[in-house]
Amino acid sequence: MIAEDSPRAVQVADLSVDLGGRLVLRGIDLRIRQGEVVAVLGTNGSGKSTLIKTVVGLLPAARGEVRLFGTPVPRFREWRRVGYVPQRITAAGGVPATVYEVVSSGLLSKRRMFRPLGAAGKQSIEEALEVVDMADRRKDAVAELSGGQQQRVLIARALVSDPDLLVLDEPTAGVDLASQQIFADAIRERVARGTTVVMVSHDLGPMDALIDRTVVMRRGRIVYDGPPHSSQTHAHVHHSHTSEEDPGWMTP
Amino acid sequence: MTMFQLEFMQRALIAGLLTGLSAPAIGTYLVQRRLSLMGDGIGHIAITGVALGLLTGWAPVLTAVLVSIAGATAIELVRARGKATGDVALALMFYGGIAGGVLLIGLAGQGAATLNTYLFGSLTTVSQSDLYVVVGLAVTVLVVAIGLGPQLFAVCQDEEFARTTGLRVQLLNLVIAVMAAVTVTVAMRTVGLLLVSALMVVPVATAQQITRSFRSTFVTACLIGVAACLAGIVTSYNANVAPGATIVVLALAGFVVAATVGTLLRRRSGRARPLADEEPEIGVPAPEPHVVSPGHPHAHAPECGHKKVEHGDHVDYVHDGHLHAAHGDHWDEH
Numbered sequence: 114m115i116a117e118d119s120p121r122a123v124q125v126a127d128l129s130v131d132l133g134g135r136l137v138l139r140g141i142d143l144r145i146r147q148g149e150v151v152a153v154l155g156t157n158g159s160g161k162s163t164l165i166k167t168v169v170g171l172l173p174a175a176r177g178e179v180r181l182f183g184t185p186v187p188r189f190r191e192w193r194r195v196g197y198v199p200q201r202i203t204a205a206g207g208v209p210a211t212v213y214e215v216v217s218s219g220l221l222s223k224r225r226m227f228r229p230l231g232a233a234g235k236q237s238i239e240e241a242l243e244v245v246d247m248a249d250r251r252k253d254a255v256a257e258l259s260g261g262q263q264q265r266v267l268i269a270r271a272l273v274s275d276p277d278l279l280v281l282d283e284p285t286a287g288v289d290l291a292s293q294q295i296f297a298d299a300i301r302e303r304v305a306r307g308t309t310v311v312m313v314s315h316d317l318g319p320m321d322a323l324i325d326r327t328v329v330m331r332r333g334r335i336v337y338d339g340p341p342h343s344s345q346t347h348a349h350v351h352h353s354h355t356s357e358e359d360p361g362w363m364t365p
Numbered sequence: 366m367t368m369f370q371l372e373f374m375q376r377a378l379i380a381g382l383l384t385g386l387s388a389p390a391i392g393t394y395l396v397q398r399r400l401s402l403m404g405d406g407i408g409h410i411a412i413t414g415v416a417l418g419l420l421t422g423w424a425p426v427l428t429a430v431l432v433s434i435a436g437a438t439a440i441e442l443v444r445a446r447g448k449a450t451g452d453v454a455l456a457l458m459f460y461g462g463i464a465g466g467v468l469l470i471g472l473a474g475q476g477a478a479t480l481n482t483y484l485f486g487s488l489t490t491v492s493q494s495d496l497y498v499v500v501g502l503a504v505t506v507l508v509v510a511i512g513l514g515p516q517l518f519a520v521c522q523d524e525e526f527a528r529t530t531g532l533r534v535q536l537l538n539l540v541i542a543v544m545a546a547v548t549v550t551v552a553m554r555t556v557g558l559l560l561v562s563a564l565m566v567v568p569v570a571t572a573q574q575i576t577r578s579f580r581s582t583f584v585t586a587c588l589i590g591v592a593a594c595l596a597g598i599v600t601s602y603n604a605n606v607a608p609g610a611t612i613v614v615l616a617l618a619g620f621v622v623a624a625t626v627g628t629l630l631r632r633r634s635g636r637a638r639p640l641a642d643e644e645p646e647i648g649v650p651a652p653e654p655h656v657v658s659p660g661h662p663h664a665h666a667p668e669c670g671h672k673k674v675e676h677g678d679h680v681d682y683v684h685d686g687h688l689h690a691a692h693g694d695h696w697d698e699h
Contacts (some may be wrong), residue, residue, distance in 0.1 A: 153695070192531030199525050206522045208397040208569065213577040218519035222530040227512040253575040283614045 120146045122278045122309040123168055127177035130160075130167050131353070137163045139333040140177070147277070150300075150310040150323050152341065155330035161313045164330065165282050169197045181278065193222040196271030198264075200282035200313070212258070213251040213265050216241055219270035224316060241273040244299045261292030268299060279303060281312040285320065293319050300362070366600050375554065376491040377598050377608070383503035383563065384552040385594030388511040389545045389586035391571075397579070403440065403542070404562035407460040407549045410436030411558050412466030416484045416551075418553040425483070426498045426550060433546035436462065439664040441542040445535060486557035486609035490603060495554060503551045506544050517541060518579055530668030555594060557609035562591060567616040573621075574627030589619055 123145040130138040137160045145151050155161045168179050170186045174214060179186045182194060187248070197217070204276040219236050239277055245265040250258065264284065266286045279300070285293050297319035300310060304323055314320070321341075329337035368374045388404075395403050413434030418425030440455055459515050470594045482490050491499075510517070517526040518538045528534045543567070552561040572585035597612030604611070672683040681688040 135684070137496065171525055171528060190531065195529060197526060197529040199523065201523075207399045207401075208396040208579055208582050209573055209577050210397075210518070210522060214518065214579050218515065218522060218526070219530070221516060221519050221532055226516060229517070237562060252577065253381065257577075274530075304467075312668055 117243065120147055121145065123311065124180040124183075125164075125177070126180075127133065127175055128164075129165055129176040130172055131175040132163065132172070136175070137333055138167070138182055141333075141335060143338070145309060145311060147306050147309050148211065148304075150183075150304055150325045151311045151312070152324045152327045152352065153311065153330060154290070154327055158332075160333040161330045163333075165280055165311065165313050169280050170196060170352065195222075196274060196276030196279045198267050198271045198279075198281040200286065201324070204277040206350050209254040209256060211252050212242070212247055212255055212269075212347055215255055215266055216251075216269045216273055219273035220272050220348070233312060237273050237275065241269040244272060244302065246268045246295050259292075260279065260287050261289040264288050265292055265295060268296060269363070270310060272299065276308065278309045278311070281310070283313055283315065284295040285314060285318050289317075295322075297323065324360065368506075368599070373489050373491065373604060374396065374598075376493070376496050377488040378552075379495060380491050380499050381555045381594035381598045381608075381612075382591055383499060384555045385591035386587050387503045387506040387510070388508060388552050388556075388561065388564040389568040389590035390583065391541070391548045391582045392569050393540050393579075393586055394510070394517050394521050395545060396566060397518075398450040398541075398570045401566045402544055402562065403437075404549060404565040405438060406455055406459045406462075407433050408558040408561045409466075410462035411546075411549050411553065412480075412483070412550050413462050413469065414557070415478075415553070415617055416466040416469030416473065418476050419479065420469050424494070424498070425579075426495055426553070429553060430498075430502070430547060430550045433549050433556035434543050437546035438539060443476050443598060445538060449518075470543070481607075482557075483553055484557050484559045486553075486555045486560075486612075488598065488608055491554045499551050502547045506548055506551065509540065509544055513537070513539040514583075554599065556612050557607065560609040560613045563613040563616065564593070566619040567613065567620055568593065571616070571623045575630065589616070593619060597637050624668055641669075 121144055123143065125141050125143040128138055128141040129136060141162075143166060149313075152160045153164060154246075163172060168181070168186075169172060170179075170189065179255075181189045182191065184191075216238050217230060218235070220230070220237065224230070224234070239248065243249055245268050246261065247265055247269060250262070255263055258266065264287075268284065271281075284296060288296070300320065301323055304310060310323070312320070324341045326339065327337065328335055329339040367625055369378075390403075392404065394400060409566050411429045411433040414429035416426040417423075417426035417432060421428070428523050437459060440458060443455065481487075504622070515528075516532055516537055517540070519530065519532060520534055521541075522536055524538075527537075548565070549561050551556065552564060556564050568586040568589040569582065570583045576582045593612050593616040597615050599604075601608035601611045601616070669682070671689075674681045674683060674688065681690045683689075688698065
């Protein structure tokens with residue numbers, strides 16, 4: 114179990130976030146200790162992705178603040194301690210790029226400008242590719258990979274800087290089961306080394322067993338914060354059996 | 366006397382070599398960021414810069430650099446603010462650039478012939494002082510494009526991720542915009558302002574047909590750019606036409622060849638290496654239609670007392686005279 118006094122990786126205090134004039138987060142308070150594995154759950158539009166993006170400094174706080182390892186995000190400089198996996202459909206840009214090239218951009222938080230990549234950097238790229246089982250695809254263009262493989266490349270990019278805090282936005286959405294398993298193994302290995310993990314998810318799948326704590330969001334507020342229970346892993350919605358005239362619905 | 370002994374041709378070829386290198390170098394980043402037409406916009410704005418130079422008597426290369434850097438910065442800031450009208454703002458700037466240029470040239474009393482040398486390039490007009498400026502600017506662009514390669518790659522590939530690595534994304538975006546502006550000015554004398562964007566985009570598009578990595582696309586695009594520029598200048602001398610047009614036509618011809626070769630290569634490697642088998646993606650609905658019980662609070666279990674019926678690979682439960690079967694997180698009517 115995680116000790117009560119272990120230092121905080123993420124500290125969110127009275128956070129409100131405004132997106133185009135609409136309050137998407139309203140007064141969020143959240144403390145995540147180092148070594149915790151937290152899943153942020155909620156329906157579409159509940160604000161969970163907004164929360165994650167504000168934590169890594171991609172969105173500004175309208176009120177309140179976010180601290181990473183004790184430092185307010187606008188002043189935070191130790192970005193090498195943070196690995197971020199954005200939610201996305203494709204890892205490809207307008208020009209072809211190889212798996213190796215995309216993963217190597219994860220090392221930029223450690224690199225100085227106008228300096229070539231050192232031997233240590235190359236070594237960590239190889240290790241990150243091994244962890245997600247993509248080492249044999251390193252010279253392939255990311256655009257030619259499947260969705261699950263692309264997602265694995267993005268995980269490798271986040272892992273390559275050996276972060277203390279891993280922030281994942283919908284890491285398993287649209288990912289094949291084989292990739293999800295590889296993915297869960299990679300996260301498990303990080304967790305064993307004491308990495309803090311915060312992930313947004315609809316459906317935890319193979320990640321399920323790793324979670325220490327779930328935070329459920331609804332309409333920009335936290336409505337549950339505590340140990341995970343089984344009903345959350347499948348995003349259940351229970352209806353009563355009373356509306357007898359409802360004939361049930363057909364799925365194609 | 367061959368054309369290579371003519372001084373103006375030597376200057377034109379040096380300018381062409383540097384243009385061929387720097388335009389695709391910065392163009393690779395623009396294409397990766399899906400801003401292929403940015404060069405075009407800056408080219409239009411630079412017309413005002415050239416006209417300002419002709420009007421004031423300053424070197425047009427200098428005024429063009431300053432005005433296009435200002436324009437590129439403005440475009441980048443509008444883009445970064447993410448305004449819904451950013452697209453329209455860019456269009457306004459493009460039209461303003463070309464209209465301002467024509468207006469100022471008219472005021473300067475110089476005719477269409479002078480403007481034409483800037484719009485479509487001209488071999489004879491690269492002066493010695495022009496050449497020094499062009500060499501200086503092109504070398505700067507190449508040093509930045511190669512030296513900051515990893516950082517610029519990350520910003521163009523995934524801006525959000527780049528920000529979480531602590532990179533100063535806004536600054537790097539401005540660097541790209543300013544480099545694009547400088548490149549436009551470098552290319553002004555050889556390809557001309559209206560076609561400079563083609564030299565930023567076409568070699569990159571050509572290289573992509575046969576490459577897989579960013580680095581090889583970058584290098585191949587630069588080689589194609591140099592080849593098109595040098596061949597275009599030589600052809601332009603022999604045929605006595607504007608170099609811009611010949612360079613771009615040659616570059617496009619290269620694209621057609623590369624696209625054909627690339628398609629054939631991919632078809633061959635596609636046959637040699639079939640797609641790897643993968644597990645089906647989860648979340649795909651089952652192919653056969655099924656009726657979902659409209660909300661069912663009771664979870665059936667072997668010990669719940671409802672009668673059990675073996676049904677293929679699963680067990681159905683008899684409930685109020687009909688069958689319930691477990692399916693994911695809900696119950697189906699069977």
